[in-house]
Amino acid sequence: MSWFKKGKTAALAIVALALAMAAGCSGGNGASPPETQNGADGKKEEGPVTFKVLFDYNVDPKGMSLTDNEYIRFLKEKTGVEIQLNSPGSAGYIDKINVLMASGNYPDAFAVSDRDLIMKYAKDGLLADLSPYINDTANYPNIKKVMPESSWLPVTENGKVWAFPYSRPDGLSQVVYINKEWLTKLNLKEPKTIDEFYQVMKAFAQQDPDGNGKQDTFGLLTGNNVDQGARVFKAAFNAEAYSIRDGKVTPPEITPEHKEFLKFMNKLVSEKILDPEFPTVTGPIFQQKFKSLKYGVISGFWHYPSGLELPKEVMDKYIAVELPPHKDGSPSVFTYASLNRHYIAIPKNTKNIDRLMKFMDWAVSPEGMKFSFLGIPNVNYKETNGTIEAAQQLAPIHWSFSLVRTGQLNEDIKKYIGVVYPKEAVDNLTLANKIGKPDLLRSALPYYPELSGFNLTKIVDEYTTKAILGNADVDKTWDDYVSRWRSAGGDKAIQFWTDWYNKEGKSIVK
DSSP: OOGGGGOHHHHHHHHHHHHHHHHTOOSSTTOOOOOEEEOTTSOEEEOOEEEEEEOOOOSOOTTOOSSSSHHHHHHHHHHSEEEEEEOOOSTTHHHHHHHHHHHTOOOSEEEESOHHHHHHHHHTTOBOOOHHHHTOTTTSTTHHHHSOHHHHGGGEETTEEOOEEEEOTTOSOEEEEEEHHHHHHTTOOOOOSHHHHHHHHHHHHHSOTTOSSSOOOEEEOOOTTSOSSTHHHHHHTTOSSOEEETTEEEOGGGSHHHHHHHHHHHHHHHTTOBOTTGGGOOHHHHHHHHHTTOEEEEEEETTGGGSSSSOHHHHTTEEEEOOOOOTTSOOOOEEESOOEEEEEEOBTTOTTHHHHHHHHHHHTSHHHHHHHHHOSBTTTEEEETTEEEEOSOOOTTGGGGGOOOBOOOOHHHHHHHHHHSOHHHHHHHHHHHHSEEEOHHHHHOOOOGGGGGSOHHHHHHHHHHHHHHTSSOHHHHHHHHHHHHIIIIIHHHHHHHHHHIIIIIHHHOO
16 A cells, blocks of 8 residues: 555655654664663663554543553553553554655554564564564563464564564454344254254244244344354355365365355345345444344354443343354364454664563563553552452553553453453353464465455455355356456465465474
8 A cells, every 4th residue: 555645745744744753762763762870880770761652543542641641650660661652543554654664764663453564564674573582581581481373473484573463362252142032932942053053043034033023033144244143154164264275275265165155145145044235234234233133143252241332131132152063073163364453563773672572571471461451450450369359440542551462361361351341251252262263374374565466355255245145156156256366366376375385384384
């Protein structure tokens, strides 16, 4: 994406803003060095050091200063590092980072969710390789110990690591919900197999489970990207994960399993089990439809029972259930390209990178994780004999100041989450981790700039919608669809990936 396309005037405005932001960076780029002082023995001692981090957050800070607040002061006291966030806002965020990186006036560090952008900067020689710090377990004892190996895969190339992941402990995030009241009303058992799900959803659509005398209910709700709702069947038909087929790295969208998934979904539309409006169902519309209580089965986030996004009286009617197995009886799972929310990249010219990495090492320690979830002890929470109670409400932005997380879901993390979320939600998160796993092959695939212009995703999305709606007969058009995907760059992508896999991928993805 080029920031020039918005026009010369807008570009100059962005440049001016970006350079102004960069001028405040303290760790590198000609800014003042960190404070130091000489000790009694004449040796140099490290004093506090400040890092200004460019950060794109999606919550309202509600008036809280991002450069001076109780969280910054607490972290500085604990670590000697002061983290000050600078957020230019979500609109044009990537454009602004691009301007900074192109200008040479780099921030001390920056957060970005797009790993391809990270790898582009790495190929341009702009970022620090973090592997020496990660592998130095004497000076950084927590990082390698607690961070899942899979979390590094998207930003690792030839043994070098180009960013630090914020790996979510709830990255395996989805479960399947079913309307338990409708099951009882229609005297149906909880479905286990694909066929049983089909029969139950059909009954939900045809047997008036809400008792209003109208045929206005649906068995399944899904969104326009079929990742909520229909995803349960993507998993069941084994149409989610990358795989090795005939010795080649193959995405799921061109496999026979994906074809069967599309045919099944079209059957649901043709029998009015799936709401045919799904192509227009964005996130907000999805929630509105869910609240209407006209849908029997969905897949969605583990935390829905909290009442924070959907009314509790709605979620009280649903229970989370296991995924149906594959047709051969083997267990199915939701697969995730990455469990990382974002990455913290550090320009190679940033000063005192060792201090920033020391801060990250503390952030992923047990003490750091406790702060990340609960805040400041005896301020945001109180702990008595192992029982934790919330005291002062956390500011919505507090989690950002720790920058990173470990991705681990252990009993301590569940306890911390349980301070805010009800037991049903925490139980759902446990289930989500049972039925989910990272797609290690997909996570590890290298960044190839050449692939960015192929637009393969658009081809897949358009065909998926047409096939499910019945506007394209899957049996008659499948071969043409696969051929179009391959000729549009798919074959080149597969060759790139396969060459990498044969050269080094086999040792990475075990």
